Amino acid sequence: MLKNAYSRFRIISILEGLSYLILVFIAMPIKYIGENPYPVKIVGMSHGVLFILFCIFLFDALRKCNWDKGIAFQYFVYSLIPFGFIIIDKSLKKQPQDS
Known part of the structure; x- marks a missing residue:
């Protein structure tokens, strides 16, 4: 399942x-409505680490799958939008995979 750059990126x-x-949609409302900043610290740190991994794996897939740089930039922009990962996943099905 995680044997190639395409699968890891997906x-x-x-x-x-x-x-x-x-x-x-969960941690931020708890912070501002429930006045409890703790969930944002935990989820925010986790998300930050995952975002860094996303960028690393995006670059890896760009190189190993011979993707166009414009597509990689598009995926990066989609990652900044809530629910953008759904658009990325649908688009990935059309991209070439590495071996």
């Missing part, structure tokens, strides 16, 4: 996107 894309949704 998995980290989903995990990073889900962590972003948890941060924005």
Whole structure:
């Protein structure tokens, strides 16, 4: 499942996107409505690590799968949008995979 750059990028894309949704729609309301900043610290740190891994795996997939730099930039921009990971996943199905 995680044997190639394509699979690793696809998995980290989903995990990073889900962590972003948890941060924005669960942890942030708890911070501002419930006046408890602790969930944002935990989820925010986790999301930060996953985002860094996303960028590393994106670069790895760009090189090993011979993707166009424009597609890689597009995936990066999608990662900044809530639910963007769904667009990335659909688009990934059309991209060439490495061996």
